[in-house]
Amino acid sequence: MRFLSGLDPLTPFVQRDGDTSAAAQRNMEIQMGLLIKNGEIITASDRFVADVWCENETITRIDKDLVAPAGAEVIDATGKYVFPGFIDPHTHIYLPFMGTYAVDDYETGTIAALCGGTTTVMDFCIPGRDETPKSAWATWNSKSEGKACCDYTYHMAVTHFDQAAAAELRELIAKGVSSFKIFLAYAGALGLEDDELYQTLKLAADAGVRVVAHCENACIVCNLQAELLAAGKTGPEFHEASRPAWVEADGTRHFCAMLKATGAQGYIAHLSCAEALRETVEARMNGTHVAVETLIQHLLLDSSYAERPNFEAAKYIMSPPLREKSNQKVLWNALESGLAHTIATDHAPFTTTQKRMGIDDFTKIPNGIPSLEDRVRMFYTHGVATGRIDLNHFVGLLSTHAAKLFGLYPRKGTIQVGSDADLVVYDPTYEGTISANTQHSAVDYNVFEGWPVKGRCDMVSVRGNVQVRDGEFVGKKGIGQFLRRERVY
Ligand SMILES: [Zn+2]
Numbered sequence: 001m002r003f004l005s006g007l008d009p010l011t012p013f014v015q016r017d018g019d020t021s022a023a024a025q026r027n028m029e030i031q032m033g034l035l036i037k038n039g040e041i042i043t044a045s046d047r048f049v050a051d052v053w054c055e056n057e058t059i060t061r062i063d064k065d066l067v068a069p070a071g072a073e074v075i076d077a078t079g080k081y082v083f084p085g086f087i088d089p090h091t092h093i094y095l096p097f098m099g100t101y102a103v104d105d106y107e108t109g110t111i112a113a114l115c116g117g118t119t120t121v122m123d124f125c126i127p128g129r130d131e132t133p134k135s136a137w138a139t140w141n142s143k144s145e146g147k148a149c150c151d152y153t154y155h156m157a158v159t160h161f162d163q164a165a166a167a168e169l170r171e172l173i174a175k176g177v178s179s180f181k182i183f184l185a186y187a188g189a190l191g192l193e194d195d196e197l198y199q200t201l202k203l204a205a206d207a208g209v210r211v212v213a214h215c216e217n218a219c220i221v222c223n224l225q226a227e228l229l230a231a232g233k234t235g236p237e238f239h240e241a242s243r244p245a246w247v248e249a250d251g252t253r254h255f256c257a258m259l260k261a262t263g264a265q266g267y268i269a270h271l272s273c274a275e276a277l278r279e280t281v282e283a284r285m286n287g288t289h290v291a292v293e294t295l296i297q298h299l300l301l302d303s304s305y306a307e308r309p310n311f312e313a314a315k316y317i318m319s320p321p322l323r324e325k326s327n328q329k330v331l332w333n334a335l336e337s338g339l340a341h342t343i344a345t346d347h348a349p350f351t352t353t354q355k356r357m358g359i360d361d362f363t364k365i366p367n368g369i370p371s372l373e374d375r376v377r378m379f380y381t382h383g384v385a386t387g388r389i390d391l392n393h394f395v396g397l398l399s400t401h402a403a404k405l406f407g408l409y410p411r412k413g414t415i416q417v418g419s420d421a422d423l424v425v426y427d428p429t430y431e432g433t434i435s436a437n438t439q440h441s442a443v444d445y446n447v448f449e450g451w452p453v454k455g456r457c458d459m460v461s462v463r464g465n466v467q468v469r470d471g472e473f474v475g476k477k478g479i480g481q482f483l484r485r486e487r488v489y
Pocket residue numbers: 090091092346
């Protein structure tokens with residue numbers, strides 16, 4: 001934490017003479033200054049009561065007893081926490097998948113994120129197997145630009161690799177991409193052959209790009225699916241049996257071996273079980289650099305939800321699947337002890353009607369358990385309020401670690417002078433209940449329906465713009481910016 005003291009009295013941002021551009025006008029409009037008073041500031045390493053002064057999109061001063069100049073907005077955070085804006089490192093907002101489209105767009109998806117305290121989403125730009133990276137890039141930009149209400153970036157999925165693709169990937173790296181996504185699952189659709197994977201990782205190692213991986217052995221999954229269906233086992237309760245924990249562990253081991261061979265640094269997306277975690281520990285002891293992401297769904301829900309009658313189970317279908325309950329304790333321990341590093345949602349919203357595409361065949365149920373709005377408050381309720389996770393580690397797991405792993409730190413992920421003014425004022429005394437009726441995502445259900453929550457995001461700012469008040473979106477649509485990132489290792 002850096003303090004600046006003994007500076008001039010606070011003065012509002014002043015537009016430069018003669019600068020009449022639209023951007024400058026907009027800046028002037030939104031940058032009269034924002035002062036958050038008397039909150040308890042929590043970063044991944046510090047905890048203290050102070051005021052935070054924001055202008056020109058950034059935090060410019062942290063000190064006691066600051067007085068706002070005329071025209072600035074003052075928010076009283078007495079008795080509340082002030083957190084850095086939270087980062088969801090794994091979301092799917094625009095997503096064509098399994099013959100349909102996820103129902104959020106960049107407006108509803110990012111409003112849901114903001115109401116839950118998330119100010120940066122890391123989405124996935126995913127070319128179809130026959131599409132070029134740059135073509136997918138143009139598509140995703142056409143969906144996000146002018147529509148996103150919080151800041152965003154993409155992990156660039158590599159679904160095909162040859163010299164032409166490599167050249168385009170290098171162009172996209174120059175545009176600020178510093179992470180790839182690869183799929184070991186979804187053979188024939190998004191998955192890479194091993195030669196392609198090896199070459200992709202070589203390029204990543206050379207360019208300092210972190211590689212996010214969906215780790216399941218695709219060949220085994222395909223065969224188990226076919227055998228279950230042939231035996232008349234078509235319901236959603238057989239989804240987990242088609243991709244058991246040891247299949248995820250096998251994919252994880254394979255990916256880690258490829259990292260070791262190429263020198264690339266990796267990140268296991270949505271790790272769900274003890275068997276896969278053990279592979280990452282083994283890999284690290286072999287000198288492989290790999291980080292681990294867990295999902296709020298895997299921490300709180302188990303496979304019994306995906307066995308509910310009357311096709312209710314379809315709401316709980318995602319891959320890797322919800323696991324046997326004993327895995328939850330392992331994942332919580334991993335987060336507490338530093339074996340796992342981030343908590344994401346893999347938000348992929350498909351409605352109950354869309355889920356019915358798989359009524360006769362579980363392999364056709366669109367995968368995803370939406371929860372972008374719920375991640376922070378559910379983890380606070382079950383992690384912090386229970387005494388399991390301290391407040392600093394809470395910030396690390398939900399914001400700082402992702403910022404550091406993916407090249408956003410210290411612009412994002414902390415509260416210090418010079419960081420973007422992405423702030424969350426959190427009221428820990430609020431008690432409420434989760435319901436699809438009050439959520440902001442376009443999807444029509446919530447797997448945490450009726451679950452109690454402790455705490456609420458009273459105020460959420462993105463680069464000094466107050467986007468949420470009293471838990472509701474009140475801000476400006478379309479102000480979200482694409483975040484350019486540099487190489488991360
Ligand atoms: Zn995903």
